[in-house]
Amino acid sequence: MLQSELAVSLRLHKKVVRLMGNRFEISVVAEDKAWANDRIEEAVAEIQRIEDLLTTFNDHSQTNQINAKAGIAPVRVDREVFELIRRSLRISELTQGAFDITYGSIDKSLWNFDTTMTSLPDAETAKWMVRLINYRNVVLNEANGSVFLKEKGMRIGFGGIGKGYAAEMAKRLLLQKGVKSGIVNASGDLTAWGSQPNGTPWTIGVADPNAKNQPFSYLNISNVAVATSGNYEKYALIDGKKYSHTIDPKTGLPVSGIKSVTILSPNAEIADAMATPVTVMGVRVGLDLINQIQGMACIIVDDKDRIFTSKNIKIS
Numbered sequence: 001m002l003q004s005e006l007a008v009s010l011r012l013h014k015k016v017v018r019l020m021g022n023r024f025e026i027s028v029v030a031e032d033k034a035w036a037n038d039r040i041e042e043a044v045a046e047i048q049r050i051e052d053l054l055t056t057f058n059d060h061s062q063t064n065q066i067n068a069k070a071g072i073a074p075v076r077v078d079r080e081v082f083e084l085i086r087r088s089l090r091i092s093e094l095t096q097g098a099f100d101i102t103y104g105s106i107d108k109s110l111w112n113f114d115t116t117m118t119s120l121p122d123a124e125t126a127k128w129m130v131r132l133i134n135y136r137n138v139v140l141n142e143a144n145g146s147v148f149l150k151e152k153g154m155r156i157g158f159g160g161i162g163k164g165y166a167a168e169m170a171k172r173l174l175l176q177k178g179v180k181s182g183i184v185n186a187s188g189d190l191t192a193w194g195s196q197p198n199g200t201p202w203t204i205g206v207a208d209p210n211a212k213n214q215p216f217s218y219l220n221i222s223n224v225a226v227a228t229s230g231n232y233e234k235y236a237l238i239d240g241k242k243y244s245h246t247i248d249p250k251t252g253l254p255v256s257g258i259k260s261v262t263i264l265s266p267n268a269e270i271a272d273a274m275a276t277p278v279t280v281m282g283v284r285v286g287l288d289l290i291n292q293i294q295g296m297a298c299i300i301v302d303d304k305d306r307i308f309t310s311k312n313i314k315i316s
Contacts, residue, residue: 009031010029010030010031010197011029011031011197012027012028012196013028013030013036013040014026014028015037015040019044019047020055022163022186023186024044024185025183025185026044026183027184028040029180029181029182029195029196029197039177039178042174043184046166046173047170050162050165050169053078053081054084054165056104056155062077062078063081063156063158066147066149066156067154067156069148069149070150070151070154070155071149072152074141074144074146074147075146076144076146077145077146077147078145079145081147082145084161085138088101089101089135091273092135093135094289095274095280095281096281097134097249097250098280098281099274099276099277100135100249101138101156101157102133102134102135102154102156103157103160103247103249104156104157105129105130105155106247106252119238120253121252123252123253127252130247130251130252132151132155134151137149137150137151138150138156161269161272161273162272163186163187164186164189164227164267164269164270164271164272165268166186167184167186167189167191167268168191171184171268175193180193180194181197184268186268189226190204190225190226190227190268192204192221192224192225192226193222194222194223200220201221201222203220205217206218206262207230207260209230209259209301210259216301216307223266224265225267225270225271226264227263227271227272227275228261228275229275229276229278230301241256246279246280256303257302258282258283258300258302258303259302259305260300261279261300262299263275263298264296264297264298264313266295274290278290287309291310291311296310297309297310297312298313
């Protein structure tokens with residue numbers, strides 16, 4: 001079959017579904033619609049499986065079992081969960097604690113980022129609330145595959161890495177099932193591989209933090225994951241100033257100065273995990289870190305709408 005004939009027979013098949021509290025869109029390039037839909041359903045089942053492991057909304061999830069035993073006893077978990085936590089702790093080290101899965105101890109009543117929030121908590125209260133956030137107090141036992149949180153009241157959560165991990169695992173499954181081209185998009189954290197039905201690279205829009213449905217730039221990508229963290233979807237407006245929903249783990253207060261961070265990486269889990277800490281670290285330190293990591297790129301929009309990019313990326 002000629003290349004042009006193959007392109008005509010290929011179609012993009014997609015499904016939108018709510019998983020992990022987010023909008024997932026799974027797209028598969030294939031000739032046969034029924035085959036593509038079967039692959040998509042398998043990807044959905046894989047994401048649901050991961051959600052069951054990681055959710056904090058189910059008392060029986062492994063995440064909540066770990067949290068329930070904080071300061072009491074280690075909990076044996078699946079190797080998959082153990083390794084995800086191990087990787088999360090490595091990212092915490094790399095970002096000097098700007099990424100930290102133990103953020104779950106924060107009382108959501110103090111940081112309710114919606115229209116009802118009219119003032120920030122005072123610095124002392126915030127500092128008190130984040131005293132339990134410390135990735136160094138997560139103890140992993142390689143021998144028996146257990147996880148122990150040293151302090152009572154500590155809680156882990158995978159809100160900063162879970163979507164990316166799920167997208168990466170869904171992609172891996174689809175590749176194993178023979179899907180040569182596709183996209184798994186988890187509310188803007190996406191991974192794309194192969195090409196569009198016509199053979200050209202995928203084109204994605206980088207969200208404009210001032211108009212979330214209006215991209216300010218486009219990127220042609222293939223075999224790349226993209227994740228964006230921004231204050232345009234969830235924020236508080238207090239005395240005319242917009243505060244991001246991203247909390248600095250060291251101060252307990254919302255970060256300011258950056259409207260959005262977009263990370264490009266070969267791996268969706270890593271892209272997802274790095275977007276938040278760069279927001280916390282700020283433009284100069286964040287870009288310096290990204291410039292040291294091979295295969296990673298970054299676009300930052302600050303609160304004055306200035307655009308900064310890592311050395312290895314050019315945007316139009």
